[in-house]
Amino acid sequence: QQQVKQSPQSLIVQKGGIPIINCAYENTAFDYFPWYQQFPGKGPALLIAIRPDVSEKKEGRFTISFNKSAKQFSLHIMDSQPGDSATYFCAAGIGGSARQLTFGSGTQLTVLP
């Protein structure tokens, strides 16, 4: 029930395309859903996060869509750039839980110039 399933494992798009990464969860106690971006050889960094009381959150070119009934959430990257090439992780957390986050398996995104 703690698992977060992420797809696809890898994704290649042309510059300007809109890559979409999807995540699904089972535990309805999750109430915090962040996305992390990781460049090779570096630690992940928080990109954007959403709570289940909203269906969409946008920050710059990055948008999270959240479907509470389906227990799914996704990351959309508008006007993708080669500099967006990285590994993206979704995660889910429970308020009040010291364990913090359960991570998805990651999506390696390549944006071609």
Added chain:
Amino acid sequence: DGGITQSPKYLFRKEGQNVTLSCEQNLNHDAMYWYRQDPGQGLRLIYYSQIVNDFQKGDIAEGYSVSREKKESFPLTVTSAQKNPTAFYLCASSARQGRAGNTIYFGEGSWLTVV
């Protein structure tokens, strides 16, 4: 600069040896974490600590040990009991324990290879 410092960046271990990975943070964060990253498996929680002198096992604690003697330090020892220790290890911290929504900040990671 504030942040999380992990050392060494690269470490080689012989079979049967224990090795210790260092993690220091100057963010004044209460909570600290150790994750292991393997290709295609995301980040898996090894140990976490909410407060000095207290820590809990995560999902894959077997073969690992930690200590939290100081707020800013959370070293991880990979023991010889860990059968497959080759991985990328990430230390992280967050401001307050038990509060999802607090940003987790990660260090740059340490690569451990068994030779």
